[in-house]
Amino acid sequence: MTLISFVVPAFRVQGYLRECLDSILGQPVADIEVIGVDDCSPDGSGDILAEYAARDRRVHAVRLTENVGLGPARNVGLDRAAGEYVWFVDGDDWLAPDCLTEVAQRLRATRPDVLLVDHVRAHWDDTTTRSAMAEVFAEPPAGTFRLRDRPDTMRLLHTAWNRLVRRRFLIELGLRFAPGWYEDVSFSYPMLMAAERIDVLDVVCVNYRQRRAGAITRTRGDRHFEVFTQWHRVFRLMDEWGPAVDDLRPAVFERMIWHYLTVLGNGQRIAPELRRGFFAQITADYRRWLPPGGYPAPRGIEGLKHRLVAAGRWRTFSALRTAHRARDVTRRRARTTRRRVAPVARRTTRLARDALLREYYRAELRRPLDPTLAVYAAYWYRGYSDNPAAIYEAARRLAPQIRGVWIVRRDRVHTVPAGVEYVVAGTPAYYRALARARWLVNNVNFPDFVRKRPGSVHVQTHHGTPVKVMGLDQRRYPVGAVGMDFAGLLRRVDRWDYSITSNSFSTQMWERAYPAAYTTLEVGYPRNDRLVTATAEEVLRVRAELGIGLGEQVVLYAPTHREHLPGYRPPFEPGRFLDVLGPTGRLLMRSHYFHDRDRRARRPAERERVRDVSGHPRVEDLYLAADVLVTDYSSAMFDYAVLDRPIVVYAPDWEAYRLARGVYFDVTAEPPGAVARTFADLLDLFRSGQVTAEPAAKARQQFRARFCALDDGHAAERVVRRVFLGEPPEPGRAC
Structure with a gap:
């Protein structure tokens, strides 16, 4: 018989649900089941539950056709439970590793009606606080007890998820969750009062997530008056019990x-x-x-x-x-004042000038917004590129009444296409544009001094589907988060009005990594529109501009940056790689946009067939030109997959990268094509033809179905219509 039935209700928890389910299914106890209840969630929670149910027979997914609320959703799961005990775990919380071993041992040893377990509050700023378990039970009780023997038990948090309940006991008692907020009250207290055998396990089992945004404890409104209704149910039930x-x-x-x-x-x-x-x-x-x-x-x-x-x-x-x-x-x-006491810095001409410009910016903030001005930027003002460029081009076509202005660094002005209006970063025009713009569009964050004005709209386009962990999730991997100012990051995130995502997976990860009140536009990546709409003639033109002939096989090698290993380059020998490709092979090498460029001298025989394209302004051109992509943990794989061409994951440092930098999913287990863990393996893949073989093609199709379904050539248009023109989202879309 199944020992424990986990009931996991899900409503707007897509950013956390995978962690919750993995923490349950990864426990070293086999006789469990998980009943996931999609409470008609408007996000991807239901799809996540269905995905887990399809690959793990222990998971059963239930989709509700209307939103019933947390309490009734738990009842739905309870009615389908078959385990001896039921554990109601919220979809945004997660279990401590290996805790289920001790839970199962205690359940089998004492057979309680209710087993209380400990928890910690896991705050969004990566701090934790202990529960009151140690205060209530200075020494864990010896054996089971009734509530009247230990009434101080009620001082433990009255939630459903810090206790396991014998299912037959619940059925005989007829106890159900009531609708409304604070539903735990009218369930947990009567349960304790009726239980003949209560046990306590002084082991932290649950990480109770304290969300920065989205929790009812951080939501103002009159629904908090429902707490009275729940307590009235408790006392009316006590009147019945006499x-x-x-x-x-x-x-x-x-x-x-x-x-x-x-x-x-x-x-x-x-x-x-x-x-x-x-x-x-x-x-x-x-x-x-x-x-x-x-x-x-x-x-x-x-x-x-x-x-x-x-x-x-x-x-x-x-x-x-x-x-x-x-x-x-x-x-x-007083504490803030003490922290701010510091030596006065030496004043310089540059600092004085910056101070004057900031004063100018503050003065411009007092002027009205320009209702026709949209400001664009990409990659810390490196130039005209990426999702903002695609949105800019669509806006010129669909909303010509809006004036688009780009911010670029002085040393990148020459890369701005003819006819595109721009301002140089750091100039008075730059500060004026930032202060007056109605719309601000960027694929990274604007500087900290930028104010979010009432009536302005900030659009965060991002610049990739995340493999490595990002945002607040980086706190768990300090090696890769050196120098990160998480408080500052959250202040910047709070300015966002819209977050553009290319797929449901990205939506889920950004929601967890960047918790705030923005609206997600899950519409596909605007920069990938060109990959969908490019004609054969355009591909030939791009290849010709890169000096690539008609019959040549082009491999684009684009590894990602290792923040925890500055200057690191994966082992890669272009000469040996070209030997395997043969005389028609060409190699394009693109480093990350930080500082990983390989500047080693090439042999004369390599110079014509190897090209460093790290400085090429439009990576989409390189994708169109390439016949095969070789990458590691870069988001390039998600964009290139739109073209449905072969992809190879070359991951020589996978284990080290996963542990030090942190990843959201295993690209070696769910790859977009063939996988090589050593350079020798990489050469063998090309030598043997496995790069284009049926297993690699099948993996690519599965990858495309999961990550590229929205990239249909109209993503930028959808953003413009929603953000600039105020049109409602298309039916069935997450925006």
């Missing part, structure tokens, strides 16, 4: 008031105009449910809050809160 639970009323009442005050005290939940009404309802419930013999009220400030609630003294309660907040602000300011 004297059997009367001795628990004082402890339950104390938890109710504690919970109400916790919700009220969170400024991110209850808006100022709703606070008085919320407090009044607390007072009403205090007087309605107060046990005849009283209850164990807390001491100190918390006890004072309880007394003010009992007396209905809102003004005093509010003044007390204001005084405490003022004290906290004063302390924070």
Whole structure:
């Protein structure tokens, strides 16, 4: 019999769901099942569940045709569960590695009705805080117990996911999740009160994700009043159960008031105009449910809050809160002042000039936005390229009333195509454009000084589908995140209005790596439109411009950058590679846009057949010219796959890269073609013809289906219509 049924409801958790499922399925316990319930999620959560169900028989995916909410979705999973125990795990949380071994041992040893497990709060800034387990149980209980023997058990967080419940016990009790917010309250407390055998496992099993955006604990609104309804259900149920639970009323009442005050005290939940009404309802419930013999009220400030609630003294309660907040602000300011004390830097002419320009920028911010101005940039002002260039070209065609202006560095001005208006970075015109633009489009972030003005629209196009981890996820891989300012990164991300993604996978990863309130436009990558629409004549023209003849086989080698190994170049010998390609072989070598260019001198025989194209302004030209792509962990593979031409993953340092830099998926296990782990293997792939063989072609087709489905030649148009023209998204699209 299955020991544990995991019920995983999913709604808007696509950025976290894979980590959740992997943490369950990777546990060293076999007799489990996972019931994933897609609560009619508008993102890719349902597809992720279906994907896992297709490849792992332990996973069962359920799609709901309408959104029912977290509680009813859990009920759907419970009804389909077959395990002896049920564990409700939220789709954005994840299990600690190997914790299931100890969980299973304890379940089999004590056969409890409820097993409570420990957790940590995993904050978005990569910090963790422990639960109250150690405070409640200084020493773990010896054996099972009933709640009346240890009423302090109720001080543990009242969630569904920090406890495993015997399924037959739940069925006999008839306990279900209620609809609405705070659904855990009317489930977890009655469960504990009814259980004959409660056990505690003092092992951290759950990472409770504290999301920066999207959680109800960070969402203001009147739905937080639903907490009262849930607690009313608890007390009405206790009335039905009668004297059997009367001795628990004082402890339950104390938890109710504690919970109400916790919700009220969170400024991110209850808006100022709703606070008085919320407090009044607390007072009403205090007087309605107060046990005849009283209850164990807390001491100190918390006890004072309880007394003010009992007396209905809102003004005093509010003044007390204001005084405490003022004290906290004063302390924070004092700490900030101490941190900012530093030696005065030497003033230079350049710094003085920069200061004057920043003042000019601030003055321009006071002028109205230019309703016709769109500012474009790419790769830290390196020139006219990538997704912003494709969007610019589509906007010129579809929205000619919008004036597009590019920002470029002075040393890159010569690369700007004729007829494209530009400003040079660092000049007064640059600051004026940044201050006045209605739209700002970039494939990286604009500098920190750039203000997000009301009415302006910031579009983050990104510049690749991520293999390596990005954004906040890099905190788990410090070797590859040296010098990263994550707080600054989040301030920049908060400026985004739109995030452009090329596929559902990217959407999921960006949502986790860059948590903020932007709107995702999952439309395909604009820069790839050209790969779809290019004609045979255009391909021949591009090849001719690169000096490539009609009968020559062109291989583009484009490795990615290793941030953790500056200057590193994968082992690659062009001469030996050309020997395998034969006399008609040509090699284009493109380094990453940072500083990995191979500047070694070439042998005379190589010079005509090897070309360094690192400085070529349009990588799309190189894709069109190449017959085969060789890469490692670069996003180039996703773009080149649009052409449906052979791709080889050459990953000589895969294990080291995966461990040091971190990756989102295994390109050697789910590749877009053949895979080589050594240079000798790479030569053998070309020598034997495996590069174009049926297994490689099949892998490429699967890869294209997963990552390239949206690249139909109209991605830039979709962005322009949504962002510049304000048209609604196409039916069925994630934008």
